[in-house]
Amino acid sequence: MKHIIIDTDLGGDPDDLCALLLAINSPELKIELVVTSDEHSQRRAKYAKLFLSLVNKEIPVISGATSKSSKKDECFAVDKLISNEYTQIDNDYLVSIQKAIEKNKLTYYVCLGAESNLSEFINKHPHLKDKVEIIIMGGSLHRNRHRAGHNVRCDIKSAINVFNSDWNKRYVLGDVTHKDEILINEKHSFFKKLSSSEKHHLNFVAKSIKYFFNKYHCVFFWLHDPLTVASLIDEKIIKFTNLKLKMNSKGVISISKEGRETLVSESADYKLFWKLFKERISN
Numbered sequence: 498m499k500h501i502i503i504d505t506d507l508g509g510d511p512d513d514l515c516a517l518l519l520a521i522n523s524p525e526l527k528i529e530l531v532v533t534s535d536e537h538s539q540r541r542a543k544y545a546k547l548f549l550s551l552v553n554k555e556i557p558v559i560s561g562a563t564s565k566s567s568k569k570d571e572c573f574a575v576d577k578l579i580s581n582e583y584t585q586i587d588n589d590y591l592v593s594i595q596k597a598i599e600k601n602k603l604t605y606y607v608c609l610g611a612e613s614n615l616s617e618f619i620n621k622h623p624h625l626k627d628k629v630e631i632i633i634m635g636g637s638l639h640r641n642r643h644r645a646g647h648n649v650r651c652d653i654k655s656a657i658n659v660f661n662s663d664w665n666k667r668y669v670l671g672d673v674t675h676k677d678e679i680l681i682n683e684k685h686s687f688f689k690k691l692s693s694s695e696k697h698h699l700n701f702v703a704k705s706i707k708y709f710f711n712k713y714h715c716v717f718f719w720l721h722d723p724l725t726v727a728s729l730i731d732e733k734i735i736k737f738t739n740l741k742l743k744m745n746s747k748g749v750i751s752i753s754k755e756g757r758e759t760l761v762s763e764s765a766d767y768k769l770f771w772k773l774f775k776e777r778i779s780n
């Protein structure tokens with residue numbers, strides 16, 4: 498069993514919620530802590546707590562770093578779902594992450610959003626390096642060579658700091674996640690199943706997806722974050738390779754002879770992913 502910390506910007510793109518549910522329903526993983534990133538008034542943390550209460554899981558939730566994005570849009574689509582939530586949530590995230598990591602020999606730090614919390618943590622606790630394996634969903638090599646992906650753009654400075662650190666880490670790149678094989682729209686059987694389920698928590702996921710579609714006039718999303726989590730459950734789902742990479746001041750990565758050896762996703766087995774994902778989500 499792997500001990501994991503999930504660092505997430507859930508409440509915007511619904512794939513974070515699907516990733517959280519996949520991790521909850523997977524006995525190979527034990528979630529030690531959920532920490533939110535790109536926070537606005539602890540709303541992501543409140544939303545996480547609300548969902549965990551629906552699935553009856555006592556998993557600690559901590560509110561992470563406040564958004565560093567200068568954009569007015571908060572990328573948060575589920576205000577209506579948390580409108581009655583007045584829960585006060587702790588925000589001593591650096592202490593909570595430290596405690597969760599010190600508890601076990603090895604912890605997988607799964608970063609599914611901005612890297613603000615992670616960057617601060619590695620600066621503050623370099624002595625914990627050997628107890629952590631980091632897996633980051635973000636960046637791409639071939640998809641867009643001029644603009645970093647959403648997670649990196651939310652806090653470019655932190656992404657650069659993490660990239661240049663000597664902590665053990667691997668990246669699930671947008672090159673393997675922006676794929677039709679893991680694209681969900683309203684016609685997809687997965688979405689229909691969630692919408693028609695009698696289980697309250699699955700309806701909650703369906704509702705969250707609908708709010709996202711409505712707010713952003715969007716008709717689909719990709720399962721970037723569930724694919725990332727799935728790669729920890731079954732290592733055959735994503736094949737990783739070592740490349741020499743550099744990250745520029747805009748957070749864009751590229752291959753470079755002088756670059757840093759970096760473990761990145763090369764390909765994914767989407768059929769294997771779907772088999773696992775379908776089984777686990779319908780629980």
Ligand SMILES: [Ca+2]
Binds near residue numbers: 512722
């Ligand atoms: Ca995310």
